[in-house]
Amino acid sequence: MSKAGEEALQRICLLNALSIASGGLATIFMGDEVGLLNDHDYLTDPTRAHEGRWVHRPEMDWFDADSPTAQRISSDIRVLRDARVASRGIESPAAFETGHTAILGMNCGQDLIFLNFGAIPLPLTLPSGRINRLTGQAIGQRTTIDAWDVLWTAAAQ
Incomplete structure:
Protein backbone atom coordinates (compact mmCIF):
# COMPACT_ATOMS: atom_id res chain seq x y z
CA MET A 1 0.00 0.00 0.00
CA SER A 2 1.22 3.49 -0.76
CA LYS A 3 2.15 5.94 2.00
CA ALA A 4 -0.87 8.09 1.06
CA GLY A 5 -3.15 5.05 1.25
CA GLU A 6 -1.80 4.09 4.68
CA GLU A 7 -2.23 7.65 5.94
CA ALA A 8 -5.82 7.66 4.65
CA LEU A 9 -6.56 4.47 6.61
CA GLN A 10 -4.95 6.00 9.71
CA ARG A 11 -7.16 9.09 9.40
CA ILE A 12 -10.27 6.91 8.98
CA CYS A 13 -9.32 5.05 12.17
CA LEU A 14 -8.67 8.36 13.93
CA LEU A 15 -12.14 9.67 13.08
CA ASN A 16 -13.78 6.39 14.04
CA ALA A 17 -11.93 6.52 17.37
CA VAL A 34 -15.71 -1.09 4.62
CA GLY A 35 -14.65 2.32 3.30
CA LEU A 36 -17.45 2.70 0.77
CA LEU A 37 -17.07 6.04 -0.99
CA ASN A 38 -19.74 8.70 -1.51
CA ASP A 39 -21.91 8.31 -4.60
CA HIS A 40 -22.74 11.50 -6.46
CA ASP A 41 -24.80 9.65 -9.08
CA TYR A 42 -27.92 10.49 -7.06
CA LEU A 43 -27.72 13.94 -8.69
CA THR A 44 -28.76 12.41 -12.02
CA ASP A 45 -31.95 10.93 -10.53
CA PRO A 46 -34.71 13.57 -10.39
CA THR A 47 -36.46 11.71 -7.56
CA ARG A 48 -33.37 11.94 -5.34
CA ALA A 49 -31.38 14.93 -6.64
CA HIS A 50 -33.06 17.35 -4.22
CA GLU A 51 -31.93 15.38 -1.15
CA GLY A 52 -28.19 15.52 -0.34
CA ARG A 53 -28.36 12.62 2.08
CA TRP A 54 -28.33 10.24 -0.91
CA VAL A 55 -24.61 10.94 -1.36
CA ASP A 64 -15.20 -4.48 -2.30
CA ALA A 65 -16.49 -5.46 1.15
CA ASP A 66 -13.91 -8.28 1.11
CA SER A 67 -10.97 -6.14 -0.02
CA PRO A 68 -7.90 -5.71 2.20
CA THR A 69 -8.84 -2.06 2.76
CA ALA A 70 -12.36 -3.01 3.88
CA GLN A 71 -10.99 -5.71 6.17
CA ARG A 72 -8.56 -3.22 7.74
CA ILE A 73 -11.27 -0.62 8.41
CA ARG A 84 -14.79 1.37 24.47
CA VAL A 85 -16.64 -1.57 26.06
CA ALA A 86 -13.61 -2.53 28.18
CA SER A 87 -13.19 1.07 29.36
CA ARG A 88 -16.68 1.07 30.83
CA GLY A 89 -16.92 4.60 29.46
CA ILE A 90 -20.65 5.08 29.89
CA GLU A 91 -20.55 8.63 31.16
CA SER A 92 -19.79 11.69 29.06
CA PRO A 93 -16.13 11.97 28.17
CA ALA A 94 -14.20 15.10 29.02
CA ALA A 95 -11.38 16.67 27.06
CA PHE A 96 -8.10 17.42 28.80
CA GLU A 97 -5.00 19.43 27.94
CA THR A 98 -2.22 17.50 26.22
CA GLY A 99 0.32 20.27 25.64
CA HIS A 100 -0.04 19.95 21.86
CA THR A 101 -2.60 21.72 19.69
CA ALA A 102 -2.68 18.73 17.31
CA ILE A 103 -3.50 16.19 20.05
CA LEU A 104 -6.99 15.86 21.49
CA GLY A 105 -6.98 14.23 24.91
CA MET A 106 -10.19 12.61 26.16
CA ASN A 107 -11.14 10.36 28.99
CA CYS A 108 -13.46 7.42 28.46
CA GLY A 109 -14.26 5.80 31.78
CA GLN A 110 -10.87 5.41 33.45
CA ASP A 111 -9.04 5.36 30.12
CA LEU A 112 -7.05 8.23 28.67
CA LEU A 124 3.65 12.55 25.31
CA THR A 125 4.14 12.13 29.03
CA LEU A 126 1.67 9.68 30.56
CA PRO A 127 0.85 8.61 34.10
CA SER A 128 2.87 5.57 35.11
CA GLY A 129 1.57 2.04 34.69
CA ARG A 130 -0.41 2.41 31.43
CA ILE A 131 -1.04 -0.05 28.62
CA ASN A 132 -2.19 0.57 25.07
CA ARG A 133 -5.71 -0.88 25.14
CA LEU A 134 -5.68 -1.28 21.33
CA THR A 135 -2.55 -3.46 21.27
CA GLY A 136 -2.20 -4.71 24.86
CA GLN A 137 1.38 -3.42 24.99
CA ALA A 138 2.84 -1.65 28.03
CA ILE A 139 3.61 2.04 27.52
CA GLY A 140 6.38 4.00 29.20
CA GLN A 141 5.68 7.34 30.84
CA ARG A 142 7.46 9.05 27.99
CA THR A 143 6.17 7.93 24.63
CA THR A 144 5.48 9.20 21.14
CA ILE A 145 2.16 9.22 19.32
CA ASP A 146 2.53 8.82 15.59
CA ALA A 147 0.99 11.13 13.02
CA TRP A 148 -2.75 10.54 12.51
CA ASP A 149 -2.70 7.98 15.31
CA VAL A 150 -4.81 6.89 18.27
CA LEU A 151 -3.31 6.03 21.63
CA TRP A 152 -6.01 4.54 23.88
CA THR A 153 -4.44 3.96 27.29
CA ALA A 154 -5.69 2.07 30.32
CA ALA A 155 -4.26 1.45 33.76
CA ALA A 156 -2.20 -1.75 33.80
CA GLN A 157 -3.87 -4.55 35.76
Whole structure:
Protein backbone atom coordinates (compact mmCIF):
# COMPACT_ATOMS: atom_id res chain seq x y z
CA MET A 1 0.00 0.00 0.00
CA SER A 2 1.22 3.49 -0.76
CA LYS A 3 2.15 5.94 2.00
CA ALA A 4 -0.87 8.09 1.06
CA GLY A 5 -3.15 5.05 1.25
CA GLU A 6 -1.80 4.09 4.68
CA GLU A 7 -2.23 7.65 5.94
CA ALA A 8 -5.82 7.66 4.65
CA LEU A 9 -6.56 4.47 6.61
CA GLN A 10 -4.95 6.00 9.71
CA ARG A 11 -7.16 9.09 9.40
CA ILE A 12 -10.27 6.91 8.98
CA CYS A 13 -9.32 5.05 12.17
CA LEU A 14 -8.67 8.36 13.93
CA LEU A 15 -12.14 9.67 13.08
CA ASN A 16 -13.78 6.39 14.04
CA ALA A 17 -11.93 6.52 17.37
CA LEU A 18 -13.24 10.04 17.98
CA SER A 19 -16.79 8.89 17.28
CA ILE A 20 -16.55 5.74 19.39
CA ALA A 21 -14.80 7.38 22.36
CA SER A 22 -17.03 10.47 22.42
CA GLY A 23 -19.82 8.93 24.44
CA GLY A 24 -23.32 8.02 23.41
CA LEU A 25 -23.95 5.70 20.53
CA ALA A 26 -21.37 5.88 17.76
CA THR A 27 -23.13 5.88 14.40
CA ILE A 28 -21.58 4.06 11.49
CA PHE A 29 -23.52 4.47 8.26
CA MET A 30 -23.88 1.58 5.82
CA GLY A 31 -20.61 1.20 4.00
CA ASP A 32 -18.46 3.16 6.47
CA GLU A 33 -17.26 -0.11 7.96
CA VAL A 34 -15.71 -1.09 4.62
CA GLY A 35 -14.65 2.32 3.30
CA LEU A 36 -17.45 2.70 0.77
CA LEU A 37 -17.07 6.04 -0.99
CA ASN A 38 -19.74 8.70 -1.51
CA ASP A 39 -21.91 8.31 -4.60
CA HIS A 40 -22.74 11.50 -6.46
CA ASP A 41 -24.80 9.65 -9.08
CA TYR A 42 -27.92 10.49 -7.06
CA LEU A 43 -27.72 13.94 -8.69
CA THR A 44 -28.76 12.41 -12.02
CA ASP A 45 -31.95 10.93 -10.53
CA PRO A 46 -34.71 13.57 -10.39
CA THR A 47 -36.46 11.71 -7.56
CA ARG A 48 -33.37 11.94 -5.34
CA ALA A 49 -31.38 14.93 -6.64
CA HIS A 50 -33.06 17.35 -4.22
CA GLU A 51 -31.93 15.38 -1.15
CA GLY A 52 -28.19 15.52 -0.34
CA ARG A 53 -28.36 12.62 2.08
CA TRP A 54 -28.33 10.24 -0.91
CA VAL A 55 -24.61 10.94 -1.36
CA HIS A 56 -24.04 8.74 1.69
CA ARG A 57 -26.35 5.97 0.51
CA PRO A 58 -24.63 4.32 -2.44
CA GLU A 59 -25.41 0.82 -3.56
CA MET A 60 -23.40 -1.61 -1.47
CA ASP A 61 -20.44 -3.01 -3.37
CA TRP A 62 -20.27 -6.51 -1.90
CA PHE A 63 -17.13 -7.37 -3.88
CA ASP A 64 -15.20 -4.48 -2.30
CA ALA A 65 -16.49 -5.46 1.15
CA ASP A 66 -13.91 -8.28 1.11
CA SER A 67 -10.97 -6.14 -0.02
CA PRO A 68 -7.90 -5.71 2.20
CA THR A 69 -8.84 -2.06 2.76
CA ALA A 70 -12.36 -3.01 3.88
CA GLN A 71 -10.99 -5.71 6.17
CA ARG A 72 -8.56 -3.22 7.74
CA ILE A 73 -11.27 -0.62 8.41
CA SER A 74 -13.64 -3.25 9.84
CA SER A 75 -10.89 -4.63 12.05
CA ASP A 76 -9.97 -1.16 13.34
CA ILE A 77 -13.62 -0.49 14.22
CA ARG A 78 -13.90 -3.80 16.10
CA VAL A 79 -10.75 -3.05 18.12
CA LEU A 80 -11.99 0.46 18.95
CA ARG A 81 -15.43 -0.86 19.92
CA ASP A 82 -13.86 -3.47 22.19
CA ALA A 83 -11.71 -0.77 23.82
CA ARG A 84 -14.79 1.37 24.47
CA VAL A 85 -16.64 -1.57 26.06
CA ALA A 86 -13.61 -2.53 28.18
CA SER A 87 -13.19 1.07 29.36
CA ARG A 88 -16.68 1.07 30.83
CA GLY A 89 -16.92 4.60 29.46
CA ILE A 90 -20.65 5.08 29.89
CA GLU A 91 -20.55 8.63 31.16
CA SER A 92 -19.79 11.69 29.06
CA PRO A 93 -16.13 11.97 28.17
CA ALA A 94 -14.20 15.10 29.02
CA ALA A 95 -11.38 16.67 27.06
CA PHE A 96 -8.10 17.42 28.80
CA GLU A 97 -5.00 19.43 27.94
CA THR A 98 -2.22 17.50 26.22
CA GLY A 99 0.32 20.27 25.64
CA HIS A 100 -0.04 19.95 21.86
CA THR A 101 -2.60 21.72 19.69
CA ALA A 102 -2.68 18.73 17.31
CA ILE A 103 -3.50 16.19 20.05
CA LEU A 104 -6.99 15.86 21.49
CA GLY A 105 -6.98 14.23 24.91
CA MET A 106 -10.19 12.61 26.16
CA ASN A 107 -11.14 10.36 28.99
CA CYS A 108 -13.46 7.42 28.46
CA GLY A 109 -14.26 5.80 31.78
CA GLN A 110 -10.87 5.41 33.45
CA ASP A 111 -9.04 5.36 30.12
CA LEU A 112 -7.05 8.23 28.67
CA ILE A 113 -7.29 8.61 24.90
CA PHE A 114 -4.97 10.67 22.74
CA LEU A 115 -5.87 11.49 19.13
CA ASN A 116 -3.09 13.02 17.02
CA PHE A 117 -4.68 15.10 14.26
CA GLY A 118 -1.27 16.26 13.08
CA ALA A 119 1.02 15.09 10.32
CA ILE A 120 4.03 14.56 12.60
CA PRO A 121 4.72 12.29 15.58
CA LEU A 122 4.60 14.09 18.93
CA PRO A 123 5.98 13.28 22.39
CA LEU A 124 3.65 12.55 25.31
CA THR A 125 4.14 12.13 29.03
CA LEU A 126 1.67 9.68 30.56
CA PRO A 127 0.85 8.61 34.10
CA SER A 128 2.87 5.57 35.11
CA GLY A 129 1.57 2.04 34.69
CA ARG A 130 -0.41 2.41 31.43
CA ILE A 131 -1.04 -0.05 28.62
CA ASN A 132 -2.19 0.57 25.07
CA ARG A 133 -5.71 -0.88 25.14
CA LEU A 134 -5.68 -1.28 21.33
CA THR A 135 -2.55 -3.46 21.27
CA GLY A 136 -2.20 -4.71 24.86
CA GLN A 137 1.38 -3.42 24.99
CA ALA A 138 2.84 -1.65 28.03
CA ILE A 139 3.61 2.04 27.52
CA GLY A 140 6.38 4.00 29.20
CA GLN A 141 5.68 7.34 30.84
CA ARG A 142 7.46 9.05 27.99
CA THR A 143 6.17 7.93 24.63
CA THR A 144 5.48 9.20 21.14
CA ILE A 145 2.16 9.22 19.32
CA ASP A 146 2.53 8.82 15.59
CA ALA A 147 0.99 11.13 13.02
CA TRP A 148 -2.75 10.54 12.51
CA ASP A 149 -2.70 7.98 15.31
CA VAL A 150 -4.81 6.89 18.27
CA LEU A 151 -3.31 6.03 21.63
CA TRP A 152 -6.01 4.54 23.88
CA THR A 153 -4.44 3.96 27.29
CA ALA A 154 -5.69 2.07 30.32
CA ALA A 155 -4.26 1.45 33.76
CA ALA A 156 -2.20 -1.75 33.80
CA GLN A 157 -3.87 -4.55 35.76
